[in-house]
Amino acid sequence: MFVKHGMNSGFSSLASSAVLRRQQFLIRSLKGYSVSDNIRMEAVKCLSGGASLEANAESVLRTITPSLDPTRHKGQAGKIAVIGGCREYTGAPYFAAISALKIGADLSHVFCTEGAATVIKSYSPELIVHPILEESYNISGVNDEGKRDISKKILSEFDKWMERFDCLVVGPGLGRDPFLLECVSKIMTRARQSNVPIVVDGDGLFLVTNSIELVSGYRLAVLTPNVNEYKRLVQKVLGCDVNDQNTHGELLSLSKQIGGVTILRKGKFDLISDGEKVQSVSIYGSPRRCGGQGDILSGSVAVFLSWARQCNSAAERESTISRTNPTVLGCIAGSALLRKAAALAFEHKKRSTLTTDIIEHLGQRYTLLS
């Protein structure tokens, strides 16, 4: 089913269904106010922060999604790579990589440490996992020259693959090990030289906030900060604290300051800007805040922005969409799909909803749009 009127539309599309009626009852009983009250409240806040332009998310999703054409062959619907997975974290890169496949990408790779690889591989045979990254604790006895050799080897291993990827996701479960982050910086620089888009989330944002030159001026970079990551980014780049009275102006300034990088500011409603204008996605999702939803988002944005780039180069597409920055379109589509899937998962699992439950609904909700 297609509805074409932004937030209210995305919302009325839900309103017309039994899903929402049950959900409203549920939210009322849980939180003491209705979903529509909640959304109105957001709208007011949003306006107070500046002129709000709700994205026509359903239309974007429909327009950039490639047709399921029997003449296409493996890889043409997208080849994504997630850089993440270390001694501590294995779930995050898995969530990002499997979400890309569930949305419709053909191939999804993960580049991580050897220990993480064994675990991530065991989560799913669908992923291609490369155990190439190294952490300091694992090479503590190695001298500087040895470390340089290891770093070179990691980069050459990655180089074998990079040209094949439509988009990189840097950060889910990356950790903060200095040696590992140094190698990932070089991987990002190499990807940028080859014009491969990069979605940066989680610890990737920690890296980028401290080395903003990695993405500065790169129009194919997307940052997806949550409240705290956004706060650190604003402090570092704009040299001030977050100003909730000027949400939109601040986001525009931040994006412009980093040279037109697209920023998806996650929150109760998501705000997206590439320095030109600010668009929001407020389709109702879920009140559940289990860890891992940001990883679904980063994997989703990677797929959608790849599709949006293909779509922009295809003449027959709607001109209004094709004139829009594909990184912005990817953010709108990713944000909308996650919110729809989260709403469906919450309807079934309520308070016990986990990230895996949301991933299971990515296709289900999405197919309603196809």
Next chain:
Amino acid sequence: MFVKHGMNSGFSSLASSAVLRRQQFLIRSLKGYSVSDNIRMEAVKCLSGGASLEANAESVLRTITPSLDPTRHKGQAGKIAVIGGCREYTGAPYFAAISALKIGADLSHVFCTEGAATVIKSYSPELIVHPILEESYNISGVNDEGKRDISKKILSEFDKWMERFDCLVVGPGLGRDPFLLECVSKIMTRARQSNVPIVVDGDGLFLVTNSIELVSGYRLAVLTPNVNEYKRLVQKVLGCDVNDQNTHGELLSLSKQIGGVTILRKGKFDLISDGEKVQSVSIYGSPRRCGGQGDILSGSVAVFLSWARQCNSAAERESTISRTNPTVLGCIAGSALLRKAAALAFEHKKRSTLTTDIIEHLGQRYTLLS
């Protein structure tokens, strides 16, 4: 349910069901043309490439499938071995090996590296996984004599098992490590000496394209190249580029040039030849191109060709079938089953269909035929 009239029949068997009606609606809404339009389109293209003889896939499936006879004992329905699984890949050999079991083989083995074995074992307790292969990075400090010893040990480990297998699948997730490929070449030579059939896919095709003598003249070898693998094979063996105006003639020449090896050229419709004639399988599958479907096919062909060989030695079977090369019958049955399972999986999961979903439907669709 049995239908006996080739492509249209294989197709009308679906046409009679609600499955197709739903699928046609889905494809129309996605692409603006119906499944039958699509198939007609293929038929025309197919003819333009040469005389097309659509295989009677349903009849082949029914004829070569052994009866589920309570007097038979473990192993008689097939013992398959997959040679593949390395540092990077573990999903592909798993898909091939588990597919063999899902179709009806009694035992399915995987021969891979130690690291891959741990992961593949974790995917399923149904498989027998042998951690015997080695990669260069793991024996970098070993001298040539030491490497020869390791190679001998690997071969002797494999020899203990080889005589038991009805078919080998060489290539899923094999990787391209020189030392590993050298050992696999020796395994293939040993299998050939013992007249064990070999299905070659993925990186196994990379090996064979560069060492065509490994399969040249071996009538029990099957190659299952995709678009790119076929291109490289034609360039290497025929010394020219792929000619889409002479699809059938080219495939016949290629097979003859390699001494009657059976080739299954994967595409929108699959073309199969052993140098005698070309048969096609065009039953509608799925527009989804997620990685791993080729692994299902290689495992399936291995089981079906083993059954076809048993069937050919059984007097009571239909003479028309028993006069056909069992490797060709195996390819026809494997291609048809994968397409039917993919169609069913797509009906349920749409764009989010993954290889694991298709494997879950192998039995379901297949049982409709028995």
